[in-house]
Amino acid sequence: MIRYPSSLIFFVILFTGISLYQIKHSITKKEIELTQIKNNIKSAQSNINILKAELSYLKRPDRIEKIALEKLGLREILPTDIWNINDLVNATNILSNGENK
């Protein structure tokens, strides 16, 4: 004859066992997911690095300079282009004197 406490203990053991199995199973599953996520992160990081390197290659100063000069027709900034407004009146005279020299 099975007594009430014994059956209770039996069910507790059964429940604990099943829970333990499920927990272990879900941990394994999560570990696999984690590995996959880590691999994805690594792959994404690698791709980002490649893209950054490509961007850096495209933004090379010599390339930008070539585009600015040949395609956009830009020219280097001369001192006369950025005079201080207060100095503007005297600047023209001084620069023209300098050029005459």
Place this chain on the structure above:
Amino acid sequence: MKIFNFFNLDLSKQNQSKFRKIKLLICSLLLIMSFTIIGYRTISLASINKEDVSNKAYAEIENEPNLKSLRGNIYDRNNKILATTISTLSLNVNPQEILNLDQTITKLIKIFPQLKEKDLYKRLNSNKRHINLLKEISPREYVNLLNAGIEGLKIETKNKRIYPNNTLASHILGATDIDGNGIAGIEKMFDSQLQGGRDVTLSIHSGIQHIIRKLLLNQIKKFEAEGGAGIIMNAKNGEVLSSVSLPDYNANNYNSVLNEKLFNKATKGIYELGSTLKLITAAIAFESNLINENDVFDVSKPLKVSSRIINDFHPLNYAINIPEVIVHSSNIGSAKIAEKFGSSTQLKYLKSLGLLSKLSLEIPELGKPQVLIDKKVLSTMTISYGHGISITPMHLASATATIVNSGVKVNPTLIKGKIDKKNEVIISNKTSIKIKSIMRLVVSNEYGTAKKAEAPGYLIGGKTGTAEKINPSGGYSKKENIVAFTGAFPMNDPEFILTIMIDNPKGQKFSFGRRTAGWVAAPIVKKIVTRIAPILGVNPQLESSSKFSNNLLNYKIRGKNYGANL
């Protein structure tokens, strides 16, 4: 209570019912123990312990640097990538696993047209188990390979260090070996930091580095020179914005580059930089309080010391003061000034300016100065105008920065934001103002040797230097020169130092056969400052403005014609 009773039993009676009780008690105890163990184990297994070795994955995700396994990047001061690591794929094959050789070769050639059929046939028809067919394949080619389904192929992933800007700052960046260890430049100096996945941000400005390189290269070609160096440094905190050494190389091909190109002329090469050292002589003279700007020195006759005769390139037949000695670049004047303050004072200041030892720059390629320290009068005199003292262009830039930075020592650095806590005063602000005023006159005055460096509005100041090159067999070469310029801008409040060195320029028709610093180095200074000043936020200003006149002194410079009237 039962346990208590159990020990008080009379065992000799061997009562059946009591025995049963004992058995049950033992069984109960065993059961309780078993459940306790199972319970403990359940709890311990169900709970996740972070420090548990079996849960490495959990630990890794918590610890950020472990996630980033690639070598750290090197950035310029504006966060542009100068060096990075990418994963590349290489194509390998095991010939023993190939079932149909002809079909495999056809498929491979379709994807990689660069492979030759005959060569492939020869290579794949061997007994080897591992052959590297291509060191690098693109991701697109990789996909095509997967789609083709060729047996026996093995794709390996490798990390590759790349330098997207090719030649830009290659001497500074250095290189890594096949195992990814730094072997030169920043890569070597910061190897452990980069290996740990941490980035390094340099003080280098990519745009300015490119401009200096381009303009210096043009001038080197124009004067058929052997090479050169160009440095731009922040005059207040020593951050190096540009350090160019020519000839240079593509940093991606480090292993196949000749040693001559790998040599860093800006930081490792030591040269006699000639009259640029006169700035230091003048600074020592003012600082020693033995000479002031009104004292004059007769430069009308060559100076004979021991067996040597000291001459001037631009002879004057009257006595001149210190500002005139510098503006006219008089060797005789400089030698006479040095004679007054003597060898000990000279060496003391050369040492405090850092010109007798290696710099503390963050790359391993550093040159140690060579100075003639025999304390003889002749050596003191020749050192005063840059002969008998060999230093790197970076040393000269650093000393110039110290002189114009109110005399507070400036230590060059290649790292952005590095704070130098020392506030070592080498010369007084009073002397600094005098030297800055003279430097400006060297460029702005009609008799100055660096007139061609004048860029209206940017108030450049500096000093030229032309020295005979030292023969490898000993002595000086009469045919080969080192030309240099060191200076700052804007001179009323110097923000940036500019130092240029060109190795062995040849006289050209357009320079009337001249190959002095005034003809070779000075013009490039004008071009460089005009280009980089707007990028650096230096606004053009008028020399006549009160800001300028308040900060600098006005010395009167007499020309050659003055002597004719005497």
